[in-house]
Amino acid sequence: MLASRLSSISESKSVATSNRAAELVKAGKRVYNFGIGEPDFTTPEHIIRAGFDAALKGKTHYTSSYGIVELREAISRKMNEVNNVRSTLKNILVTPTKFSLNLAVMSLMNPGDEAIIPEPYYLSYPDIVRLHGGKVLTSPTDGNYSFDLDDMRKLLSPRTKMVIISNPTNPTGKVYSEKELKELSDFVLENNLYLVSDEIYEDLIFEGKMFSPASMQEMFERTITVGGFSKSYAMTGWRIGYMVAPEEIIKASNKLQQQTLTCAPSVSQYASLAAIQDRDTPAKFNEIFRKRRDLVHGLISNSGNLEMRKPEGTFYAFVKYMGKLPSEAFSEKLLNDKLVVVTPGSAFGDQGEFHFRLSFATDDETIKEGISKIIEFAKSVS
Numbered sequence: 001m002l003a004s005r006l007s008s009i010s011e012s013k014s015v016a017t018s019n020r021a022a023e024l025v026k027a028g029k030r031v032y033n034f035g036i037g038e039p040d041f042t043t044p045e046h047i048i049r050a051g052f053d054a055a056l057k058g059k060t061h062y063t064s065s066y067g068i069v070e071l072r073e074a075i076s077r078k079m080n081e082v083n084n085v086r087s088t089l090k091n092i093l094v095t096p097t098k099f100s101l102n103l104a105v106m107s108l109m110n111p112g113d114e115a116i117i118p119e120p121y122y123l124s125y126p127d128i129v130r131l132h133g134g135k136v137l138t139s140p141t142d143g144n145y146s147f148d149l150d151d152m153r154k155l156l157s158p159r160t161k162m163v164i165i166s167n168p169t170n171p172t173g174k175v176y177s178e179k180e181l182k183e184l185s186d187f188v189l190e191n192n193l194y195l196v197s198d199e200i201y202e203d204l205i206f207e208g209k210m211f212s213p214a215s216m217q218e219m220f221e222r223t224i225t226v227g228g229f230s231k232s233y234a235m236t237g238w239r240i241g242y243m244v245a246p247e248e249i250i251k252a253s254n255k256l257q258q259q260t261l262t263c264a265p266s267v268s269q270y271a272s273l274a275a276i277q278d279r280d281t282p283a284k285f286n287e288i289f290r291k292r293r294d295l296v297h298g299l300i301s302n303s304g305n306l307e308m309r310k311p312e313g314t315f316y317a318f319v320k321y322m323g324k325l326p327s328e329a330f331s332e333k334l335l336n337d338k339l340v341v342v343t344p345g346s347a348f349g350d351q352g353e354f355h356f357r358l359s360f361a362t363d364d365e366t367i368k369e370g371i372s373k374i375i376e377f378a379k380s381v382s
């Protein structure tokens with residue numbers, strides 16, 4: 001009999017829909033895949049070469065469970081210079097980005113402790129909390145996807161331990177302002193909570209400015225910052241990232257890493273060392289995604305039956321459609337009828353119902369043809 005913890009978590013909707021799309025492609029179908037969130041680019045050659053050269057030199061063994069010193073030093077420099085987060089080696093753990101979210105929850109939450117997660121949220125956050133015995137408290141956001149701190153205050157109990165956010169935000173593309181994040185930080189400090197700040201999309205901002213809550217001296221001891229290379233350098237398959245946190249949390253997370261992964265992949269770490277010194281690639285990707293964002297926004301805004309708030313960052317559009325068809329049924333029927341893959345909005349919380357997430361990490365032709373099919377389909381079911 002399987003462990004009971006599995007009954008509390010769900011299969012990832014974005015991964016599941018893309019798996020289905022892969023089956024259709026294998027069957028010879030022309031599929032328009034706006035599902036899973038990964039750049040459609042290959043990892044830049046110089047980064048691949050760095051990993052390849054490291055492997056040829058024999059760097060294929062276990063590393064320190066904390067990560068190689070050179071990469072941790074580079075991450076610390078980057079956090080200090082770019083994010084204004086005053087970190088040292090003792091504050092850095094190299095680990096796959098999504099796993100760092102698990103490590104943060106495992107290090108801080110006991111069974112029955114609570115995490116507040118604003119909606120719409122990255123679809124894995126609630127399941128990660130539940131997987132480790134925590135309780136999820138979701139909080140709605142307003143029409144601009146800004147925090148509702150009054151609602152969050154109503155959710156508080158003696159068991160509330162943390163708030164989990166992404167910034168820029170998956171699935172809406174919202175970029176939180178410094179003012180919004182300072183108000184959230186005040187809430188965290190007032191109530192003796194921790195903040196998990198997932199900043200994996202930090203290099204993909206079109207409007208606004210990145211602000212890391214851990215850059216505030218009073219928040220550093222209360223913040224776990226999660227970052228990585230997957231989105232900025234098209235390194236999703238390398239499974240590599242990092243967490244930045246107070247020394248006590250890093251030590252606890254390292255202990256957990258020793259008993260699970262042992263360490264992050266060695267070759268991926270050497271490739272990441274080349275990536276983190278390259279600021280041109282993220283800027284190049286940012287410009288490409290900005291143009292695609294504008295293309296998607298123009299097509300959706302002129303559709304007559306679809307609506308979206310213009311994303312300020314990431315490569316996602318969170319699109320609202322008319323009608324009463326639930327988002328899971330809408331997405332499934334769209335795939336079956338039009339061979340278009342999107343992620344149902346309900347996967348991102350109750351506030352996402354009657355929406356779908358569209359990843360524009362694909363070429364212009366696919367965007368134009370695929371959105372044309374979505375518009376046609378939405379008219380038929382509205």
